[in-house]
Amino acid sequence: MATVPAEYALALAAVLFALGLTGVLVRRNMIYVLMSIEVMLNAAGLAFIAAGYRWAEPDGQVMFVFILTLAAAEVSVALAVIFRFFHRTGTLDLDKVGSLKG
Amino acid sequence: MKEFLWLIPALPFAGFLALLLAGRSMPERLSALVGTGAVGLSAIAVLLIGIDFIGSPPPGGFHAQGLWSWVELGWFRADAALRLDALSLTMAAVVTFTAFLILVYSAEFMAGDEGYSRFFAYMDLFVAFMLVLVLADNFLFLYLGWEGVGLCSFLLIGFRYKESHTGYAARKAFIMTRAGDTAFLIGIILLAASFGTLDIQTVMEVGEGAASGQQGAIAALAALSILAGALGKSAQAPLQTWLPDAMAGPTPVSALIHAATMVAAGVYLIARTHALFELAPAVMALIAALGAATLLISGLSALVQSDIKRALAYSTMGQVGFMFLALGAGYWQAAIFHFMTHAFFKALLFLSAGAVITALGGEHDMKRMGGLRKRLPLAFWSFLIGAASLSALPLVTAGYYSKDLILKGALAGSGAFLWGAGITGAFVTALYAFRMVFLVFFGKAGADAARRTGMGIAAPLVLLSALALFSGFIGVPSFLGAVAPPPDTAAQVDTTLAGVLSALVPVLGAAAAYVVFFKRRAWVEGLPEKGFVAGLHAFLRSGWGFDRLYERLFVRPYLLAARAGREDFMDAPYAGAAKAAELLSRLLAKTQSGQVRRMRWMTIGALLALRARSYDAHGRSPSSGVAAWASARLGGPSRVVLPFWRSRSILRSSFPFWTEEIAAADGSLKPILNGCPA
Numbered sequence: 001m002a003t004v005p006a007e008y009a010l011a012l013a014a015v016l017f018a019l020g021l022t023g024v025l026v027r028r029n030m031i032y033v034l035m036s037i038e039v040m041l042n043a044a045g046l047a048f049i050a051a052g053y054r055w056a057e058p059d060g061q062v063m064f065v066f067i068l069t070l071a072a073a074e075v076s077v078a079l080a081v082i083f084r085f086f087h088r089t090g091t092l093d094l095d096k097v098g099s100l101k102g
Numbered sequence: 103m104k105e106f107l108w109l110i111p112a113l114p115f116a117g118f119l120a121l122l123l124a125g126r127s128m129p130e131r132l133s134a135l136v137g138t139g140a141v142g143l144s145a146i147a148v149l150l151i152g153i154d155f156i157g158s159p160p161p162g163g164f165h166a167q168g169l170w171s172w173v174e175l176g177w178f179r180a181d182a183a184l185r186l187d188a189l190s191l192t193m194a195a196v197v198t199f200t201a202f203l204i205l206v207y208s209a210e211f212m213a214g215d216e217g218y219s220r221f222f223a224y225m226d227l228f229v230a231f232m233l234v235l236v237l238a239d240n241f242l243f244l245y246l247g248w249e250g251v252g253l254c255s256f257l258l259i260g261f262r263y264k265e266s267h268t269g270y271a272a273r274k275a276f277i278m279t280r281a282g283d284t285a286f287l288i289g290i291i292l293l294a295a296s297f298g299t300l301d302i303q304t305v306m307e308v309g310e311g312a313a314s315g316q317q318g319a320i321a322a323l324a325a326l327s328i329l330a331g332a333l334g335k336s337a338q339a340p341l342q343t344w345l346p347d348a349m350a351g352p353t354p355v356s357a358l359i360h361a362a363t364m365v366a367a368g369v370y371l372i373a374r375t376h377a378l379f380e381l382a383p384a385v386m387a388l389i390a391a392l393g394a395a396t397l398l399i400s401g402l403s404a405l406v407q408s409d410i411k412r413a414l415a416y417s418t419m420g421q422v423g424f425m426f427l428a429l430g431a432g433y434w435q436a437a438i439f440h441f442m443t444h445a446f447f448k449a450l451l452f453l454s455a456g457a458v459i460t461a462l463g464g465e466h467d468m469k470r471m472g473g474l475r476k477r478l479p480l481a482f483w484s485f486l487i488g489a490a491s492l493s494a495l496p497l498v499t500a501g502y503y504s505k506d507l508i509l510k511g512a513l514a515g516s517g518a519f520l521w522g523a524g525i526t527g528a529f530v531t532a533l534y535a536f537r538m539v540f541l542v543f544f545g546k547a548g549a550d551a552a553r554r555t556g557m558g559i560a561a562p563l564v565l566l567s568a569l570a571l572f573s574g575f576i577g578v579p580s581f582l583g584a585v586a587p588p589p590d591t592a593a594q595v596d597t598t599l600a601g602v603l604s605a606l607v608p609v610l611g612a613a614a615a616y617v618v619f620f621k622r623r624a625w626v627e628g629l630p631e632k633g634f635v636a637g638l639h640a641f642l643r644s645g646w647g648f649d650r651l652y653e654r655l656f657v658r659p660y661l662l663a664a665r666a667g668r669e670d671f672m673d674a675p676y677a678g679a680a681k682a683a684e685l686l687s688r689l690l691a692k693t694q695s696g697q698v699r700r701m702r703w704m705t706i707g708a709l710l711a712l713r714a715r716s717y718d719a720h721g722r723s724p725s726s727g728v729a730a731w732a733s734a735r736l737g738g739p740s741r742v743v744l745p746f747w748r749s750r751s752i753l754r755s756s757f758p759f760w761t762e763e764i765a766a767a768d769g770s771l772k773p774i775l776n777g778c779p780a
Contacts, residue, residue, distance in 0.1 A: 024706075025702055026708065094699065095697065
């Protein structure tokens with residue numbers, strides 16, 4: 001069984017992370033921004049998996065479980081906020097979120 | 103009886119306390135009963151103690167009663183002690199009797215006023231403080247009474263505090279008398295520091311023993327400061343301008359405080375400390391000169407006033423000026439005698455003026471009065487008696503006897519020049535006194551008189567009229583001692599001519615008033631409205647422009663200084679720091695735009711900036727530059743950022759645990775992983 005070099009997995013993780021970051025930075029739709037954050041989290045998780053694989057240690061997978069939990073919690077809260085926001089303003093445009101200005 | 107001396111000031115004070123604590127819930131009658139009764143009881147106490155005192159004079163001619171030790175600090179000691187002698191007995195008797203009559207009058211006069219019980223509370227407090235002032239045996243205790251009457255004067259001038267000008271008048275009176283009080287306090291401290299005691303009699307004796315040298319100079323200086331205090335309280339030039347404005351208070355207040363008693367406190371003070379003044383002939387001459395000056399200034403001003411109470415206020419200044427003239431000539435007994443007669447006739451004048459003012463529904467302007475002789479006969483007769491006594495019409499009035507004594511004394515003690523000023527003042531006094539009589543009660547009818555006076559107003563008027571006529575026959579109360587100047591200044595002067603003149607001049611003045619203000623009134627009213635005469639009229643009417651002068655001299659510079667001081671330069675560094683912080687905060691607040699678009703870029707940028715550390719070609723971090731500084735400051739490993747195209751380097755720097763170099767250097771990989779936060 002041909003093994004995939006860990007570098008490849010890491011490179012994929014880096015690409016994913018960059019994509020997610022770009023999405024967070026440039027998208028205006030809140031749903032998309034949220035999805036981009038998920039992508040970044042998963043990229044970090046993939047890097048952990050790859051590292052765990054490289055050294056044959058379970059730590060990487062343990063960290064991924066943590067990341068999953070974190071992502072689930074984050075998504076539930078964020079979706080609730082976005083839902084409320086949409087109810088209130090009728091839009092998902094991130095540029096319209098100015099009311100938190102102090 | 104004498105051991106009950108403390109009751110004299112304590113009774114009015116108890117009345118004050120009762121009215122203060124329960125006055126709000128008392129009906130008017132009860133308030134008046136408590137307020138008047140307390141002072142009445144005090145008057146009875148003075149009467150009984152006085153009979154006892156005169157019947158069986160105590161050894162040394164005085165009775166001292168120590169109440170308690172008030173202040174005791176090392177060598178400094180001030181007792182709350184009372185002293186009854188001829189002088190304080192006379193003062194206390196006049197104060198309590200006049201106050202009692204005025205309070206009886208007020209009980210009806212003030213009826214229906216919303217501050218009825220407050221009025222009686224203040225009046226009782228005033229009487230208590232005034233009695234402390236005259237009975238005190240100690241300079242500090244005397245000063246307590248001195249400030250207390252000033253406070254009550256302030257409270258009562260501003261009694262109708264809802265009208266703004268009363269507050270202004272009250273403040274003016276308080277501040278101007280404070281100017282004198284401060285000098286008085288300095289004098290007290292000077293006496294305490296140089297003589298080691300504040301007991302009045304001891305100070306007098308020590309002062310007499312040290313007539314020359316340094317202590318003599320200190321005595322003269324102390325006398326000068328006491329004089330300044332007396333000038334402020336007694337409204338003498340140059341601190342006289344508060345008195346006409348003080349007429350903003352209710353009429354009984356003007357009668358009691360600003361005519362009969364408090365304004366004579368300065369006279370009492372100088373009479374009490376006359377031994378000290380006799381050491382300083384220059385100060386004595388100054389007293390006489392200031393008294394004469396006030397007499398003329400106020401007399402001419404009174405001549406052109408149209409407000410009846412202001413005219414009476416100027417007249418009070420002038421009569422106190424007479425007393426100062428006597429004090430300056432060394433005839434303090436004559437001054438006290440005139441204080442007594444003046445208290446009666448001036449209170450009478452004020453009270454009958456008050457009756458006129460109420461009858462006319464609050465009209466103060468004499469030009470709008472007139473012809474009231476028939477309609478207000480009681481007020482007319484009592485005002486006429488008061489005016490006659492004020493002008494010192496010979497033989498029949500009390501004022502004549504005291505003023506005659508003063509004028510003779512001035513001739514003997516101060517010379518012909520001041521006597522001339524005094525006799526001119528007497529002429530002017532008669533002139534303006536009868537001008538008021540003619541303007542108010544004769545001539546064609548002005549405003550309508552409505553209200554009839556009740557017993558409460560009539561009885562005090564009748565009693566005071568009797569006193570204004572007959573109290574002169576007592577002469578100088580014999581127990582005050584013979585009227586004689588201090589022996590060394592006694593010049594043998596023939597006073598026969600002066601006596602004739604002082605009897606003649608008031609009659610002349612009254613006659614002149616009859617001609618000018620009754621027979622030829624049209625001539626006065628026809629005086630030109632412009633030019634020199636009108637200018638002179640305005641000048642005299644404003645009290646010789648003293649108010650304007652003080653405004654320029656003191657008030658405006660003070661306000662200017664206050665305005666300059668408001669921008670305190672010491673504040674500048676601190677205010678500057680605050681300003682800078684504010685500016686910075688405003689700059690930083692700009693970053694909080696609330697725009698998510700910008701905030702996400704800022705977040706990422708800030709993260710990168712914090713983690714950034716550039717590497718040189720060999721992968722080592724530089725030792726200088728911003729990045730190195732930030733790295734050293736912020737701590738923590740810095741792992742990022744190399745250009746994209748060096749992807750291997752990115753991996754190596756982002757995941758250090760990956761690289762073989764670090765693995766080899768550490769020898770173990772596990773600890774690093776375990777060190778990751780979980």
